[in-house]
Amino acid sequence: MDATPGLAAYERVVQSIKDEIASGQLAPMQKLRGNRKLAEEHGVALATLQKALKVLEDEGWVTLRPAVGVFVxxxxxxxxxxxxxxxxxxxxxxxxxxxxxxxxxxxxxxxxA
Incomplete structure (x- = not known):
């Protein structure tokens, strides 16, 4: 993943996944690739990816379902x-x-007493 000046690694992952969703590469209700695969693709640690996914969930982009996956x-x-x-x-x-x-x-x- 290219480094974007001024953005932390997790923020770059957040923006990248938002871009995939906005462009239609990831459709509503589609399951994202596994966490390890996503971390590898973005060149970040698993903990960094998990922080990014939590931000995406908090902002309403994805739903995290433990032991099932992450869905748009x-x-x-x-x-x-x-x-x-x-x-x-x-x-x-x-x-x-x-x-x-x-x-x-x-x-x-x-x-x-």
Whole structure:
């Protein structure tokens, strides 16, 4: 892969894969080549490739499916929409769990004192 001045290796991989998607070389729902193959093609370490794929996922270009592969999204470039109410509900559940565990630890400490 040619070095692009000013871009980190993972950023060059991100741009290269975006270009493949935008040009139609990679179609929506198409599975990307394996991680090792992609890393080799781009001349980067596997960790660098994985960082690039995470950026592409965060930006809505691909979906990572562990143990299955990486797939081009139906509408590449459309970032995932986060449902704030769902996140708030999950945080509330997490807070309740932590409070419950803290209470259990307190009781155990009282028993052993």
């Amino acid at each position: 999204n139906n509408e590449p470039g459309q970032a995932r929409k986060i449902d704030v109410q769902t996140v708030i509900g999950q945080l509330d559940q997490l807070q309740a769990t932590v409070e419950s565990l803290a209470e259990r630890v307190r009781r155990l400490e009282e028993r052993s």
